[in-house]
Amino acid sequence: MRICFIGDVVGNCGRRVVRDVLPGMRQSLDIDLVICNAENAAHGLGCSEKIITELGYAGCDIFTLGNHAFSNYDFIRQISSLDNVVRPSNVSSEWPGRDYCIVDRCGLRIGIINLMGQINVGISCDSPFDKSEALTVLLKDKEHCDSVIVDFHAETTSEKQALGYFLDGMATCVIGTHTHVQTSDDRILPNGTGYITDCGMTGAVDSVLGMDIETSLARLAYKMPRRYEPADGPGFMNGVLFDLDGNGRITSIKRFTEYE
Ligand SMILES: [Fe+2]
Ligand SMILES: [Fe+2]
Numbered sequence: 001m002r003i004c005f006i007g008d009v010v011g012n013c014g015r016r017v018v019r020d021v022l023p024g025m026r027q028s029l030d031i032d033l034v035i036c037n038a039e040n041a042a043h044g045l046g047c048s049e050k051i052i053t054e055l056g057y058a059g060c061d062i063f064t065l066g067n068h069a070f071s072n073y074d075f076i077r078q079i080s081s082l083d084n085v086v087r088p089s090n091v092s093s094e095w096p097g098r099d100y101c102i103v104d105r106c107g108l109r110i111g112i113i114n115l116m117g118q119i120n121v122g123i124s125c126d127s128p129f130d131k132s133e134a135l136t137v138l139l140k141d142k143e144h145c146d147s148v149i150v151d152f153h154a155e156t157t158s159e160k161q162a163l164g165y166f167l168d169g170m171a172t173c174v175i176g177t178h179t180h181v182q183t184s185d186d187r188i189l190p191n192g193t194g195y196i197t198d199c200g201m202t203g204a205v206d207s208v209l210g211m212d213i214e215t216s217l218a219r220l221a222y223k224m225p226r227r228y229e230p231a232d233g234p235g236f237m238n239g240v241l242f243d244l245d246g247n248g249r250i251t252s253i254k255r256f257t258e259y260e
Pocket of ligand 1: 008039040066178179180
């Protein structure tokens with residue numbers, strides 16, 4: 001079974017790239033399941049029910065989020081009715097939405113979870129280590145999942161690598177998101193868990209993490225109060241592809257970059 005994970009889709013440009021690139025890729029590479037991080041899909045910040053439908057038509061099956069899960073406030077009341085969207089689980093129990101999603105495909109039962117890091121992500125949350133362990137055990141023992149896929153939405157490479165080793169042998173694959181720049185450390189860890197520190201973002205190639213260069217410079221170089229705007233222009237889709245055997249164990253993981 002082949003799974004594609006698509007890194008943070010940013011704004012209109014990112015959604016256009018998914019629509020343009022994913023259907024052909026899904027067919028030519030025999031992809032069975034697509035998981036997509038959609039925390040930046042609505043104008044760079046947040047998500048919406050309409051966007052989940054749009055990206056679903058393009059071939060995305062399951063959606064993960066991050067610190068911008070509810071930056072579009074409308075999504076707070078929309079998320080509960082969407083059974084293919086999983087939000088970070090190590091947050092207040094007041095957050096609406098799901099701690100995990102389960103999908104049955106190709107004879108395997110696959111659980112998907114999403115966690116936020118505790119360092120410099122801007123939202124205070126519980127330990128992603130404790131929560132990911134508890135959910136992995138629950139998904140395997142109580143929900144009878146063959147595989148558990150983790151989207152770890154975190155800022156620091158150290159916290160991401162640490163969670164990768166913490167879950168090595170427990171989770172099937174730990175995929176880093178949030179920093180939007182793809183890292184070249186995709187590999188299978190010693191006890192059999194697939195890992196990448198960050199699978200990258202999907203949006204404009206010439207941008208600052210998918211955001212417009214001019215407004216990013218105004219904020220970062222000149223310290224001017226400007227609102228971030230998503231960039232436009234030729235885009236790319238970044239992510240990872242990985243294969244599972246008949247027992248749900250990962251056999252390969254490879255990062256990809258697909259240009260429009
Ligand atoms: Fe993001
Ligand atoms: Fe983020």
